[in-house]
Amino acid sequence: MKIAMIGTGYVGLVSGVCFSDFGHEVVCVDKDPAKIEMLERGDVPIYEPGLHALMEKNVEAGRLSFTLDLEKAMDGAQAVFIAVGTPTRRGDGHADLSYVMAAAEEIARTATDYLVIVTKSTVPVGTNRQVKQVVRKANPSLDFDVASNPEFLREGAAIEDFMKPDRVVIGVHNDRAGEVMNDIYRPLYLRDFPIVTTDLESAEMIKYAANAFLATKITFINEIAALCERVGADVKQVSKGMGMDGRIGNKFLHAGPGYGGSCFPKDTKALARIGQDNAVPMQITEAVIQVNEEIKRRMVDKLLDMCGGSFNGKTVGVLGVTFKPNTDDMRDAPSLTVIPALVGGGAKVKVTDPQGRHEGEALLPGVIWVEDAYKAAQNADVLVIMTEWNEFRALDLKKIARKMATPRLADLRNIYSVRDAKRAGFEAYDSIGRAGFSRVDD
Numbered sequence: 001m002k003i004a005m006i007g008t009g010y011v012g013l014v015s016g017v018c019f020s021d022f023g024h025e026v027v028c029v030d031k032d033p034a035k036i037e038m039l040e041r042g043d044v045p046i047y048e049p050g051l052h053a054l055m056e057k058n059v060e061a062g063r064l065s066f067t068l069d070l071e072k073a074m075d076g077a078q079a080v081f082i083a084v085g086t087p088t089r090r091g092d093g094h095a096d097l098s099y100v101m102a103a104a105e106e107i108a109r110t111a112t113d114y115l116v117i118v119t120k121s122t123v124p125v126g127t128n129r130q131v132k133q134v135v136r137k138a139n140p141s142l143d144f145d146v147a148s149n150p151e152f153l154r155e156g157a158a159i160e161d162f163m164k165p166d167r168v169v170i171g172v173h174n175d176r177a178g179e180v181m182n183d184i185y186r187p188l189y190l191r192d193f194p195i196v197t198t199d200l201e202s203a204e205m206i207k208y209a210a211n212a213f214l215a216t217k218i219t220f221i222n223e224i225a226a227l228c229e230r231v232g233a234d235v236k237q238v239s240k241g242m243g244m245d246g247r248i249g250n251k252f253l254h255a256g257p258g259y260g261g262s263c264f265p266k267d268t269k270a271l272a273r274i275g276q277d278n279a280v281p282m283q284i285t286e287a288v289i290q291v292n293e294e295i296k297r298r299m300v301d302k303l304l305d306m307c308g309g310s311f312n313g314k315t316v317g318v319l320g321v322t323f324k325p326n327t328d329d330m331r332d333a334p335s336l337t338v339i340p341a342l343v344g345g346g347a348k349v350k351v352t353d354p355q356g357r358h359e360g361e362a363l364l365p366g367v368i369w370v371e372d373a374y375k376a377a378q379n380a381d382v383l384v385i386m387t388e389w390n391e392f393r394a395l396d397l398k399k400i401a402r403k404m405a406t407p408r409l410a411d412l413r414n415i416y417s418v419r420d421a422k423r424a425g426f427e428a429y430d431s432i433g434r435a436g437f438s439r440v441d442d
Contacts, residue, residue, distance in 0.1 A: 001025070001183055004073040004080040006103050008035055008066065010046055010158075010262065010329075011120055011151050012083030017055045018162040020064035022187045027073035028066045039066040047328040047355045050159045071110050079180055080107055081149070082131075083120040088266045093273040095124050095266065104131045108138035116180045118147045122207050122267060124274050128171065128200045145177035148200050150207035155261065156326025167194040171203025208274070211267040212285045217252040218259045219288045222295045225255035225433025235433025236414060255432040257334035257386065257412045258295040260323030265292075265332040296337040299412060302430055303342065306382045306408050311345030315405065317376030318342075318349060320387025321356040321364065328355040330363055334412075335386050339364050350376045354389055377403045388413040397424030 001024050005016035008030040020026040030036050038045055042059070044052045058064040067073055074080055084099035100121055107117055117135060119128050132146045148171030153161045168185055172178045178197060182189065189195055196206075221242075225235040235255045243250025259265070268289050275282035307314045323333035330336065335356075342349050343366040350368045353360060357369055370376050373392060377383050377400045385392055393415050401407035401424045408428040409421055418437055421429035430436035 001079065001180075002027070002077045003184065004029060004070070004077040005083055006030075006070070006073075006080065006107075007083035007085075007099075007121075008032075008039060008045070009083065009085060010048070010155065011153065012081070013039075013044070013046065013055075014048060014051060014153060014158045014162060015081065015083060015120060015151065017051060017058060017064060018159065019184070020058040020061075021054055021163075022184075024063065024184065026058075026064050027077070028064070029068070029070050029073045030066070031068065033068060036066050036068050047326075048158050049156065049326055054159060070106055074107070074110050074115070077115060079116045079118055079184060080111075081118045081120045082107075083151075086121045086123055086266070086270075088269050093269045095122070095270040095273075097123060097127060097130070100127065100131065101134050104134045105138045108135040108142060111139065111142055111144065114143040116145050116147050116177050118149050118181070120149055120151055122150060122211075122263070122270075123148075123204060124270055125201050125204045125208075127204060145172070145174060145180075146200070147172045147177050147181055148203035149181065150203060152207075152210065155329055156324060165193055167196050169203050169206050170195065170197045171200040172197065173200055208267055208271040211263055212271050212282070212288070214252050215259055215264040215268050215292070216284060216288050218254075218256075218264075219291050219295070221253045221255050222258065222432070223291060226295075226298065228433040229435075232435065233433075234435070238433070255414060256388075257299045257338070257432070258292045260330075260332035260334055260336075261327075262329055262331045265289075293337075296334050299334060299338050300341040302412075303338065303382060303384060303410055304345075306410055306428060306430060307347070311342050311347040313346060314381045315348045315350065315379055316342050317373075317378075317380040317383040317404075318351045318367075319353075319373050319376060319383065319385045319392045320389055321351060321353045321360045322387050325387055325389040328358060330356060330359045333387075335360075336363060338384070338386065339367060343367065350378075350380065352376045353387065354391065356387075374399065374403060379403070379405045381406045382408045382410055384410045385413050385415055388415055397421065397426070401425040 003024050003026045005012050005028045008028050016026045016028040082103045084103055086095040089096040128146045128148045150169055170181045228235040239253040242248050243253050268285050272282045272286045321335040322330055350370050352370050407426045409426050411431040414431050428438040
């Protein structure tokens, strides 16, 4: 089957590459000439493990190509996917659907034969019905259907998630569209991966409900972590005990500096707004949004304590700026709250991240970028672990401590332990939801 994929951002590019690996002919379209030129050279504009090799394989096989020309991409296509951005709209929290609707109108003006228009972007409930209206208005004679096919890709594990999904959600309003979608996902169906076929509105809601629930789990354990610090409990043990309950599960129960990324922040805000618009306030989701911001600010307070009440004149090393490991994505990352507070308070901030510098240089002015954790620690008063990249999990802590002006470690991902820090010679150690120590207290 021939598929056109509109948008070569994270979702569009990963989906297009993976569909081509299923054996479909996929043409990815974008309006950005620089991005298409990069892809045609064989370069990948995002960091995602395994994506470059898979893209190269399918380009060489003739199943995957890139173009600026939508008409060329849609020639002979039986399905066209809309995978454009839906950022939070400034001022009101709504998802910005302008890119989706513009793509829908352009499809309508280009298409000539029957096709299924599939929304891959995360969109509020009712959006696919709006897409249908936009297309019908732009081209009343076009024979088409719409479908909702939300993505559930984790950055850093997107290829695995696409090829071995927990489920594929397909929203359609008739059997004709359902048959096209089933043909697209036949390779997964034949391997017994779950395919959930439902109506358009339910498919749209599944995406928001799933992301809001996961954001709630993260925020809940972060609140529990704050309480653990006050009462002397260990959040890692609490999480372990909770996660053994089959009704709860152990995923997304790792305390940290708050959630970020391309999905949870904007999707929780959008769901809250959908609830308000329909007079059904999403009170839990609204609380999650508020508490998550408070958690990020609480990290600043932790570091302020470790710096003796003032950042002025202090040197702080920061390990990791992306919102999670194995990605270069910095959208709504906790580092974007913490590091500006350090710089604004007068600290000299040295930063290292395996993939974050490309975006981070523009987003984090006033910091010094260094090659590795040991250079970040050199002459630092405090070292902060912000992102749990693998290369930060097995540091030579004794070497780190010796390099620092005052060996103090703020472990915001709970990678190490009090025992690790004491043995390495640190004079202070703090983490999330666990007891720390200070030689002054001793």
